[in-house]
Amino acid sequence: LVEAMNNDKNMVIMVKAHTDNRGSAQYNMNLSNKRAKATVxxxxxxxxxxxxxxxxxxxxxxxxxxCKENCTEEQHAQNRRSEFIIVKKN
Structure with missing residues (x-):
């Protein structure tokens, strides 16, 4: 990501951080906000x-x-992710 942003000085990125559904909704929201902030x-x-x-x-x-409450470990792992959205590009 840093390399791509260095190569395109006009690129603007938004980080979207996600969690799986284990834990309370409030805990997961706080966790994902911390992940997004750490990435930034x-x-x-x-x-x-x-x-x-x-x-x-x-x-x-x-x-x-x-997968609601029937997630496998692999599905939980897929849901725990960060996405990088290009907001502006050269």
Whole structure:
């Protein structure tokens, strides 16, 4: 991500962090917000301007695999993810 952003100085990214559905909805929202914030801080620490990256946690609200209470470990792992959305590109 940092390399891509260094190659395109106009690229702006939004980080979407997600959790699986284990734990309370509030816990998962807080966890995903912390993950998004940590990702943003890491990218900024690598020299990317803070105006070029933002982040938001979505908790368990947008599962990649909607398996409800019957998720396998693999499905839980797929739902725990960060996505990088290109908001602006050269």
């Amino acid at each position: 801080q890491y990218v900024i620490s690598k020299g990317i301007a803070k105006e070029r990256i933002s982040g938001q946690g979505y908790g368990e609200s947008e599962p990649k695999v909607d």
